[in-house]
Amino acid sequence: MHNKVKRYYHLKQKHKEIEQELSDLRTEITTYCEEQGVTDLEIGSHRVKIVFQDRKEYDDNKLYEVLADPSLWRMLSKPDSSKISSLIKLNVISGEKIKDTYSVKTITLLHVDKK
Structure with missing residues (x-):
């Protein structure tokens, strides 16, 4: 051991x-x-691709203000973008209701593949 x-x-x-x-x-x-x-580049036998992606970062306090219902808040427990998206898709909450509770952050993803 x-x-x-x-x-x-x-x-x-x-x-x-x-x-x-x-x-x-x-x-x-x-x-x-x-x-x-550039966002797409071939270097030797590899291809480099830069992909930009927006991610929502929720403000806990603002989100709680608009979702004060304890049962909804317990379902979220911590702001999680995928959970919140699911609740919107299921019409449990509306996207309009929470529109001021998050900021959008652009992240950069790197993909390197072999040709």
């Missing part, structure tokens, strides 16, 4: 290092594409 615990710890450390390197490379690649003014 000692070896398994030791291996697990080693892999978790390696995982952190890999995540950090991926983050650094992602930043470098997206910065390069931004400087070049």
Whole structure:
């Protein structure tokens, strides 16, 4: 068991290092594409594609003000975009009612595929 615990710890450390390197490379690649003014690029045998996506970030206090019904609030427990979207689709709440409870944040997604 000692070896398994030791291996697990080693892999978790390696995982952190890999995540950090991926983050650094992602930043470098997206910065390069931004400087070049491109969102689609072929480099060697790889294709790089930058995709912009908007995500709603809800303000807890504003959302609670318009959804003060405890049963609705319990269903949400914490603002979760997919749960809120589902409640709107099911007509449990209206999109109009919560329109001032969130801000839209544009995020950048990076896709790298092999040709």
